[in-house]
Structure formats: C-alpha cells, structure tokens
Amino acid sequence: MQGTAQPTSQATAYTPTDRTVPTRSAERASYDKELVHAILDEGYVCHLGFVRDGAPVVLPTLYGRVGDRLYVHGSTGSRPLRMTGQADPGLPVCLTVTHVDALILARSAFHHSINYRSVVVHGIAHDVTDPEEKRAALDALVDHVVPGRAADSRPANKKELAATAVIRLDLDEVSAKLRTGGVNDEPEDLSLPHWAGVVPLRKGYETPVADGDLTPGIGLPDYLAVP
Amino acid sequence: MQGTAQPTSQATAYTPTDRTVPTRSAERASYDKELVHAILDEGYVCHLGFVRDGAPVVLPTLYGRVGDRLYVHGSTGSRPLRMTGQADPGLPVCLTVTHVDALILARSAFHHSINYRSVVVHGIAHDVTDPEEKRAALDALVDHVVPGRAADSRPANKKELAATAVIRLDLDEVSAKLRTGGVNDEPEDLSLPHWAGVVPLRKGYETPVADGDLTPGIGLPDYLAVP
Numbered sequence: 255m256q257g258t259a260q261p262t263s264q265a266t267a268y269t270p271t272d273r274t275v276p277t278r279s280a281e282r283a284s285y286d287k288e289l290v291h292a293i294l295d296e297g298y299v300c301h302l303g304f305v306r307d308g309a310p311v312v313l314p315t316l317y318g319r320v321g322d323r324l325y326v327h328g329s330t331g332s333r334p335l336r337m338t339g340q341a342d343p344g345l346p347v348c349l350t351v352t353h354v355d356a357l358i359l360a361r362s363a364f365h366h367s368i369n370y371r372s373v374v375v376h377g378i379a380h381d382v383t384d385p386e387e388k389r390a391a392l393d394a395l396v397d398h399v400v401p402g403r404a405a406d407s408r409p410a411n412k413k414e415l416a417a418t419a420v421i422r423l424d425l426d427e428v429s430a431k432l433r434t435g436g437v438n439d440e441p442e443d444l445s446l447p448h449w450a451g452v453v454p455l456r457k458g459y460e461t462p463v464a465d466g467d468l469t470p471g472i473g474l475p476d477y478l479a480v481p
Numbered sequence: 482m483q484g485t486a487q488p489t490s491q492a493t494a495y496t497p498t499d500r501t502v503p504t505r506s507a508e509r510a511s512y513d514k515e516l517v518h519a520i521l522d523e524g525y526v527c528h529l530g531f532v533r534d535g536a537p538v539v540l541p542t543l544y545g546r547v548g549d550r551l552y553v554h555g556s557t558g559s560r561p562l563r564m565t566g567q568a569d570p571g572l573p574v575c576l577t578v579t580h581v582d583a584l585i586l587a588r589s590a591f592h593h594s595i596n597y598r599s600v601v602v603h604g605i606a607h608d609v610t611d612p613e614e615k616r617a618a619l620d621a622l623v624d625h626v627v628p629g630r631a632a633d634s635r636p637a638n639k640k641e642l643a644a645t646a647v648i649r650l651d652l653d654e655v656s657a658k659l660r661t662g663g664v665n666d667e668p669e670d671l672s673l674p675h676w677a678g679v680v681p682l683r684k685g686y687e688t689p690v691a692d693g694d695l696t697p698g699i700g701l702p703d704y705l706a707v708p
Contacts, residue, residue: 277560303528313601366623439692455686475676
C-alpha cells in the first residue's frame, strides 16, 4: 500500500509563499490545515487552471482528497489529463474550490459583498500510475461526492480503470480565504432608506429521486438521509 | 452613453473555436447565446484564470453581465486588475461559471457523476476607463447579486470609484457544457444491490437577516421575497 500511504507531516498549517499571500484583504487569509481540508471536503467541483499554448484554461471538475493529496480524474483523452501525462515533471496547475455562503446587501453599492470560503492550491499535477494509488484515488473521488458511497457501489473494472486517468496534486502551497459576518457600511450611510442585511444561501440537498430501474426493496441508504 | 452601448450582434449562437470544442462529451456542449446568458446570470462567483510568471492562477470573484460583455471588479491594488491595466493589449484570461445541480449515484463507481451547467469564456480582459461604462458595469455587478438592487442602494462616490478597478471581457469565444438527466448504468449492473438515483442540490436562499442597525420601518424589499 505504498502508493496510498498518507503524507506524515504533522504541521497544523501550510507555509505561506509569495503566491499564497494575498495582495489585499490579507486578514481574510488562512493557512490552517483543518480549515483548508474542511473547505475542500465540502465542495463538489473544483476549478482547475492550467496553461495551454500560453493562455489560461479553467475547467470545472470533480475531485477527491486523501490526506494532503488531491486527485482529479477523467477520460484518458481529456486535455489536462493528457497534458499531465505528457509533461515532465508534470503540469503546473492552480486548483480552486469556492463556497458562496451568503449575499451581503449593504446600503452602499460599494460595500455589497458575499460571504465565501475558498481554497487555492498551486502546484504540479502528476499522472498517477501506481494501481493501488489509482484505486484509492477513485474511491476518494466517489466518497467525496457522498461519504460512504464508494463501499456501496461496484468498483471500477479493468476496462474502466484503463479508460480513466487520475492526476495528483499535493497540498503544499495552499491558502484559504474567507469572508464571514455581516454588513460593513460607512457610519454616515446607516440612516439611508435602503434595506441592508445578510441573505444566507441554501445548502444541502433535496429529497433523492430513485432510478426508475431500481430493484424493488432497495431503500434509501443512511448516507443519503437528509438531516 | 457610447461606453455602455450593448453589442449589436443578432446572432443566436457563439461560433465554436478550437478552444471551445471539447475533446470529449461533445454532445454536452452548446453555443446557444440564450443558454450561455442564463447560466452566467444564475451564478454568484466566476473563477477567473490568468497566467502569472508562467503559472496558472485561478481566483473566485464576483462578476456582472451587460449584453455580450462581462465585467469583473476589485481593488485597484488587486493582482489580476493591476496586471490587466499594465498589459497591452490586455490580459489573456479564462472565466468559468459552474452550477452543480444534482449528484448522480450510479450502481458502478465509474458512472457516478453530477448534473452541472458551466460556461467557459476565453478572451482578453481590458481595463475599463470610460466613466459611464464603469458606472454601468458596477450597477451590473450589484444587480447580478440581486436583480433590482443597484437602484436601491447608494451609488459609488468619487473616492470609491477611484479605488475600484473594472475589467471587461467580451463574450465571443464562449461555450456552455451541461449534463442533465438520470443514472446511466451498464445494463448488466442494473440488478446490483446498490441504491441508484439522482440527488438534487438545494438552490435559492434562506430567510434574509436584517442588519442590526437597520432603520425601523424598512421592510424586506420585494426583490428579496423568497418564492
């Protein structure tokens, strides 16, 4: 299981670098591992950036986390995965995950904002070739969508594994950025006749809809119970 | 009002280019303007990609749309905005907006997926210097968060305008990509003992929370009424 061993670093925070220290609103930045992992684990898609022919490309894609490693998968024919396999020593990427938690309606247009939590990861993506690591990454990708689901589905067969490329990005140069709290209007604007406040966005999911071909007697699994 | 005139193109679809034709799942791609605009208008943040020192950077940010133009704003000191102002003829960017609509739980790990709608825009971002266009862009940014809100807030004053940079990205090289529908399991997997179906994600917002300093008598505006 060498390929799936978790990184053993015991540090509780990532080390800031020139790229991960924001030029503004620095008070909103964090390098805390627990916070970074929590933001990553709550997301469904990341936005993966890479450079192609000198221009930036940003694509949404599913991802999974195993310790301090992120995994992205796709068809072996997809562009960033093919580029990673061909690049030596790998493909420079930037992987970003963002949650919008609330809309901030201030009395002034200028102070309108959103409450958000984001994680930005800079690094080099590497093709995963070790079969054990690849299997563990695919499990992590499924469990990322719904925790506990990988064990309750048919694992990829040989043909499916061969058609799927997986790339790894180590969590090393990482930062979180977040805005929380309420409206920050200028004192002289407080008496203006405009409603001001916080509009929280809805989270979670609606009632699951079973597939029409579901074998009778298979109930909704516990991991899908709406809290 | 020259600066805020809407593009006059009457085409109903964007022209596909090498960058906007996907290498896989091409049946999920669309260039329909109405669909692209609808996906863009529903989002809160975009993910803006650019190249810095040869490496990709992807940052979440608010945006607004006026016809076939997108606008992004920020502090005049923020990196991508400063880079756009300094670049000639502008900064190559990729701007992506993604909605996750539902989780697709298949019986096989391989066919797990999500229903999503995304728009990817490639182009050159330009600094907006025309004062009228800048004001219209800032209104569009506020109205993008909550339609109708710009008219019900204090417009930016001279100092705030000076502190805010706005960049424009024309909708020209654009594509949408989407997955809809249900589970696509292999026929031989249909009898497996795993629950399968669609898990729709919650949309919209919770009850707005008024600012503690709100002047008594100001009720919740109509544009915030939860349907």
